[in-house]
Amino acid sequence: MHPTRTLLAAALLAATTACAGTPARPAPPAQPNVQVEEQAKGQATPAADYYGTLEPFAREAVYFVMTDRFVNGDPGNDHRDQGGKYRTFDIPLPPCNGVSGNIGYLGGDFKGLAEHLDYIRGMGFTAVWITPIVDNPDQHFTGGQAPTCGGILADHGKAGYHGYWGVDFYKVDEHLPSPGMDFKDLAAAMHAKDLKLVLDIVANHGSPAWGMAFDQPKFGKVYDRNGRLIADHQNLPPQKLDPAHNPLHRFYNTRGPVDGAQGSIFDGNLAQLSDFNENNPEVLDYLAGAYAQWIEQGADAFRIDTIAWMPDSFWQKFTRRIRARHPGFFMFGEDFNYDANAIAHHTLPGHGQTSVLDFPMKQAMEEVFGRQQAGFERLIPALHLTGGPYANPYELAIFYDNHDMPRLDASDAGFIDAHNWLFTARGIPVVYYGSEMGFMRGRPEHGGNRNYFGVEGIRAAQASPIFAALTRIAHVRKASPALQRGLQLDLELAGTRAAFYRVYQHAGQHQIALVLLNKGEAPERFRIDRLLQPGHWVSALDGSTRDVAAGEALEAEVPAHGVQVFLLDAPATQPDLVAALQTAMAGARRAR
Ligand SMILES: [Ca+2]
Numbered sequence: 001m002h003p004t005r006t007l008l009a010a011a012l013l014a015a016t017t018a019c020a021g022t023p024a025r026p027a028p029p030a031q032p033n034v035q036v037e038e039q040a041k042g043q044a045t046p047a048a049d050y051y052g053t054l055e056p057f058a059r060e061a062v063y064f065v066m067t068d069r070f071v072n073g074d075p076g077n078d079h080r081d082q083g084g085k086y087r088t089f090d091i092p093l094p095p096c097n098g099v100s101g102n103i104g105y106l107g108g109d110f111k112g113l114a115e116h117l118d119y120i121r122g123m124g125f126t127a128v129w130i131t132p133i134v135d136n137p138d139q140h141f142t143g144g145q146a147p148t149c150g151g152i153l154a155d156h157g158k159a160g161y162h163g164y165w166g167v168d169f170y171k172v173d174e175h176l177p178s179p180g181m182d183f184k185d186l187a188a189a190m191h192a193k194d195l196k197l198v199l200d201i202v203a204n205h206g207s208p209a210w211g212m213a214f215d216q217p218k219f220g221k222v223y224d225r226n227g228r229l230i231a232d233h234q235n236l237p238p239q240k241l242d243p244a245h246n247p248l249h250r251f252y253n254t255r256g257p258v259d260g261a262q263g264s265i266f267d268g269n270l271a272q273l274s275d276f277n278e279n280n281p282e283v284l285d286y287l288a289g290a291y292a293q294w295i296e297q298g299a300d301a302f303r304i305d306t307i308a309w310m311p312d313s314f315w316q317k318f319t320r321r322i323r324a325r326h327p328g329f330f331m332f333g334e335d336f337n338y339d340a341n342a343i344a345h346h347t348l349p350g351h352g353q354t355s356v357l358d359f360p361m362k363q364a365m366e367e368v369f370g371r372q373q374a375g376f377e378r379l380i381p382a383l384h385l386t387g388g389p390y391a392n393p394y395e396l397a398i399f400y401d402n403h404d405m406p407r408l409d410a411s412d413a414g415f416i417d418a419h420n421w422l423f424t425a426r427g428i429p430v431v432y433y434g435s436e437m438g439f440m441r442g443r444p445e446h447g448g449n450r451n452y453f454g455v456e457g458i459r460a461a462q463a464s465p466i467f468a469a470l471t472r473i474a475h476v477r478k479a480s481p482a483l484q485r486g487l488q489l490d491l492e493l494a495g496t497r498a499a500f501y502r503v504y505q506h507a508g509q510h511q512i513a514l515v516l517l518n519k520g521e522a523p524e525r526f527r528i529d530r531l532l533q534p535g536h537w538v539s540a541l542d543g544s545t546r547d548v549a550a551g552e553a554l555e556a557e558v559p560a561h562g563v564q565v566f567l568l569d570a571p572a573t574q575p576d577l578v579a580a581l582q583t584a585m586a587g588a589r590r591a592r
């Protein structure tokens with residue numbers, strides 16, 4: 001059986017069984033195998049290659065959990081009394097427009113995640129990104145500015161529940177593991193369910209390091225794999241550090257906060273965080289060694305925090321070190337910038353050669369699917385399908401919100417429309433926990449964005465229309481090589497309508513997908529004739545078929561806030577389509 005068709009049938013089955021309340025649909029009728037027939041006719045000439053990328057990780061769809069806020073599976077590791085006077089558990093903030101955030105630990109852990117992998121997998125995700133796992137300080141931070149409703153980087157009174165304040169990069173923080181469920185056990189549990197583990201890593205900084213009421217334990221300190229203190233900020237501002245005479249200062253940059261216009265952003269410009277010295281080889285050895293350890297324990301890919309706050313020269317050394325032992329290891333970085341030309345350098349040779357989170361697409365998606373309801377045309381400038389600044393736009397991690405910005409402010413229909421785009425357009429979909437029900441929509445970091453989800457959230461989400469629609473389209477992508485890694489050819493992106501092809505043709509696998517999107521309030525009729533290849537097209541969503549003869553159009557109605565995906569499992573032969581694919585293929589990637 002054709003592998004693509006086998007996957008499609010499996011996906012339809014999975015999608016219908018995963019959607020509670022959705023009546024089972026009949027499987028599509030068996031189709032003749034076009035490839036075999038053509039070979040029988042003696043047309044066995046190897047087909048040309050058409051693909052967006054061959055990067056294996058581009059097949060994945062990623063669910064992002066802030067582990068402490070997902071599910072508390074083990075109260076035994078909550079450490080509710082930790083910190084004493086400088087407590088770390090359950091520190092609510094005053095209400096922010098009616099919703100309180102919390103800057104303490106709330107108990108989520110590896111066990112809570114491991115027990116709900118079927119929930120994540122059932123939606124159609126194939127990978128889980130988890131926040132940093134390394135040991136963070138055991139008190140709340142007494143320096144810095146108090147968090148405000150819409151503010152970020154205000155760490156006064158905050159605990160390291162988020163994981164981004166590492167002090168021992170070789171050790172799992174005590175809030176996360178349980179007996180029999182350490183990091184390697186979590187990774188094994190995920191791999192047993194065909195889920196990949198994306199580990200969030202930080203190399204730019206350790207914990208908050210100065211401005212404290214007193215020199216708090218662990219803050220500003222770094223410990224090696226044997227628990228030995230190897231760096232200590234000693235509650236001094238960076239300008240007061242003396243690396244020439246104090247070996248414990250040598251991990252850190254000594255430049256204080258400066259105006260971005262005057263100085264380098266790579267130095268002490270990020271709150272009171274200890275800023276690692278990118279030029280100290282011991283820093284590179286320490287970090288590369290730690291992160292290699294977590295790969296050996298099961299991490300499949302990295303999301304790199306604050307990648308822009310260290311120079312490309314550091315990342316080039318770091319990624320080479322990682323990939324020397326793990327060739328092709330996939331990484332995507334966070335450069336919080338909406339200008340594609342400003343973030344694309346990370347992807348290029350001579351730099352870290354990592355993928356990046358697609359911030360320009362995030363900005364466009366927010367305008368198109370949020371309250372503003374801009375038209376689909378707003379997405380075009382973010383796509384960069386040919387001649388763009390990225391090494392390859394098909395390898396970008398695409399998303400519409402996360403933990404460092406207000407969640408998407410959209411109606412249920414807006415979330416459904418956003419997912420219909422996210423799982424059919426170019427790039428690797430990344431969805432932040434709770435988005436499957438519009439959890440805390442529109443809420444900023446300190447006003448609900450990172451609130452606890454829990455088994456209550458998981459139960460409530462499954463009744464959401466967003467959940468059902470997400471599950472359907474995610475399973476379609478999971479079974480479609482064209483939607484995962486195929487070239488994208490736009491036909492129409494305007495107002496409430498979008499139509500485009502995705503085409504994947506490589507190593508004997510070939511599929512043409514036609515995607516039709518409608519984010520309007522009324523059904524839309526599509527009549528597609530441009531670049532249309534004749535053949536027997538099958539809907540990946542409802543199994544309906546369209547037999548298109550040469551010169552005919554394909555017609556379909558797409559419901560309000562709906563999606564339709566027609567698949568043609570055949571090599572591209574229609575001359576206009578082939579010409580367009582050759583152009584797209586030639587322009588998609590920057591020369592290496
Ligand atoms: Ca717990």
Ligand SMILES: [Ca+2]
Pocket residue numbers: 135136137138173174175
């Ligand atoms: Ca700790």
Ligand SMILES: [Ca+2]
Pocket residue numbers: 204265266267268275276309310
């Ligand atoms: Ca830095």
